[in-house]
Amino acid sequence: MDSNSRKTPCKSEKAYCNILNEIEEGYFETDLQGNFTFFNHSMCRILGYPSEKLLGANYREFASKRTAKEMFQTYNRIFRTGEPVRIVDYEIKSRNDRRVVVELSSSMIRDIHDTPIGFRGIVRDITEKIQAEEEKEQLKLQLQQALRLEAVGTLAGGIAHDFNNILTSIQGYTSILKLRTGPSHPNYEKLTRIDDLIQNGADLTRQLLGFALGGKYEIKILNINTVMLHSLKMIPGIKENINIVEDYQNDLWMVEADRGQVEQSLLNLFTNAVHAMPDGGTLSVKTCNIHLDPDHSKNMDLPPGKYLEISIADTGIGMNHTTMQKIFEPFFTTKKMGRGTGLGLASTYGIIRNHHGKIMVSSRVGVGSTFTIYLPASSINTTTQMTTENDYAYGSENLLLIDNEQTILDIGKEILQELGYAVFTADSGEKALEIYKKHKDQIALVILDMIMPGMSGIETYHELKKINSELPIILDSGYNIETQAIINFMGEKDGFVQKPFNIKILSRKIRTLLDRLNRKTADP
Ligand SMILES: Nc1ncnc2c1ncn2[C@@H]1O[C@H](COP(=O)(O)OP(=O)(O)OP(=O)(O)O)[C@@H](O)[C@H]1O
Ligand SMILES: [Mg+2]
Known part of the structure; x- marks a missing residue:
């Protein structure tokens, strides 16, 4: 052409x-x-x-x-x-x-x-496209990790549950012996040693349960700055070569959280930071208020809203990518035998997740690591006092103890009797209802196990409240799968204790609830 x-x-x-x-x-x-x-x-x-x-x-x-x-x-x-x-x-x-x-x-x-x-x-x-792909990949990894941790959590929770029941029995018998012998008895010291060992075991199961289901037992309105200051004083093995830099936001929002658990989480992070700096370094802690907008919160898999950002940074050995992916798994540790169990971060992860928060980590080998925690801010703006009492509280009322395990019923009954109470026992929800209907006018308070075959703790709770809505009920459980649900429906007249029982705490809880009821009935 x-x-x-x-x-x-x-x-x-x-x-x-x-x-x-x-x-x-x-x-x-x-x-x-x-x-x-x-x-x-x-x-x-x-x-x-x-x-x-x-x-x-x-x-x-x-x-x-x-x-x-x-x-x-x-x-x-x-x-x-x-x-x-x-x-x-x-x-x-x-x-x-x-x-x-x-x-x-x-x-x-x-x-x-x-x-x-x-x-x-x-x-x-194609920057935006690549970023979106990277974010998607990141979310996918996070989801996979959450699912994996969920599965391991169920397993860990199951073991901790059985182990707790064994500890509860040992602790129960030890408490009975201690109550009977008194401090002047030659065996008292040995019994105290046993008590301490039980406490170590209980700490271990608490860490595991924290990871597994992390029941929120004692929700209070907390100022995290105060909790932080307190936890910093308790870091085990901290030496002078570690410089602590603190940066607290003054008008920090409050959070609704279990103080003991938050303290435990912070302590786990501080301890790890100190371990990561064997030759010294800087531990920086910071708190601030942040507002997560819908875009940001979506990336972080959190609902939008007001949060507290807590960051804990060290200038230690840091972690490589492979380690970072595993640190929240229970029993993952890079520490020598006997130095670490690998439960610290697992329980911290569980606790933060159960407070509807999030924990994130960034790290560079040889430079250091930063852990950042987000906790939802409370809409309430007051602080409440922690009660600090140290003694057993006694009484003489009639109590009804419900637990499907005979050993726990036996021990529980003996302990409560030592404390002065008269005790009815029931090994199932059905029996408990029968007994309560019969002795309604005598029974002042009920202690109820949450996890029972047949009629569950929750069903029993509701049935008892149907008969008498004013009845104080203390719920107990070692395996807190339903803790959140319990907290949601538990009334002011009720309480919660975790197994293995700390007898002092249980005795004081019983007393507080009974005294509150008595005051109420005495008021015109
Ligand atoms: N700040 C940190 N710097 C470097 N590595 C860390 C840091 N925090 C955690 N790690 C790594 O994560 C692992 C798991 O931590 P985690 O607290 O769960 O267990 P642990 O400290 O080994 O044992 P435990 O806390 O039960 O005594 C540690 O062994 C360590 O390898
Ligand atoms: Mg640790």
Whole structure:
């Protein structure tokens, strides 16, 4: 075909420039050395520089060392083969060091004699797409980890439950013996040692349960700054070569949380930080109020709203990626036998999750680690006092003790009798209802096991309340799968204790509830 017969109208150079400047993609031409000779508006926008800065500049100025090397290889290939190169992902340095990822397709420019004189290329900004993909991947990993931890949690919770029942029995018998012997008896000290050992065992199961289901037993309105100050004083094995830097927000919002559990979580983090700095370093703690907007909170898998941000940073040994992925798993430890059980972070994770919060970690080997906790802020603005009493509380009322385990009934009955109470026992919800109906006027308070075969603790609770809504009920459980549910329906007249029972706590709880009831009935 004769070229003169072409009917396509030829656009002016200006018209082509207009088209180029209107397209979304960046277009550029360079000489053989890679110096920009021509480009469109979008190219300037993507790189973030005005055209006078780009013209004559070399592509290397806008690329990291790695990208520059890769681009050099790409241009080399185009030059050698004459073939265009399609779509390669490059990370480039835009103005203000913003990370920009582009797709590039590039080809050779030749003069009329077919001699190569430069390169041309089209660049598409895919930063947002890449970021979205990365975020999605991150969320997927988080979800996988949460599911894995959930499964391990169920297992750990099951073991802790059985173990707790055994401890409860041992502790019960020890308490009876202690109550009977008194401090002057030659065996009293040994019994105290047994008590301490039981406490160690109970601490272990508490950590496990914290991880597994993390019951919130004693919800209070807390000022985290105060809890932080207190926990910092209790770090075991802290030496002078560790410098503590504190930065507390003054008007920090309150949280609704279990003080003991929050303290335990912070202490686990502080202890790990200290262990990570055997030759000393800086432990920085910080609290602040933050507002998570819907965008941010979605990425963090938390509902939007007001949160407290607590960060704990060390300048210690840091962690590599593989370690970081496992740290929240129970029994994962890199510490020598006998130094760590690997339950610290597992329980911290469970506790924070059960307070509807989130814990995150970032770390670099040789630089240090930062743990960041988010806890939802409370809408209530008052603080409540912790009660600190140290003694057994006695009484003489009639109590009804309900538990499906005979040993616990036997021990419980003996202990309560030692404390002065008269005790009815029932080994099932059904029997308990029978007894309560019969002795309704005598029974002043009920202690009820949450986990029972047949009629469950919750059902029994509701049935008893149907008969007498004023009846104080202390719920107990070692395995707190339903703790949240309990807290939701528990009334002011009721209480909760965790197995294995701390007899002092149980005795005081019984007394508090009974005294409250007596005051109420005495009031006109
Ligand atoms: N701040 C930190 N710096 C470096 N590594 C850490 C840090 N915190 C945790 N780790 C790593 O995570 C692992 C698990 O921590 P975790 O607290 O669960 O268990 P542990 O400290 O080993 O034992 P435990 O707390 O039960 O005594 C640690 O063994 C350590 O490898
Ligand atoms: Mg630890």
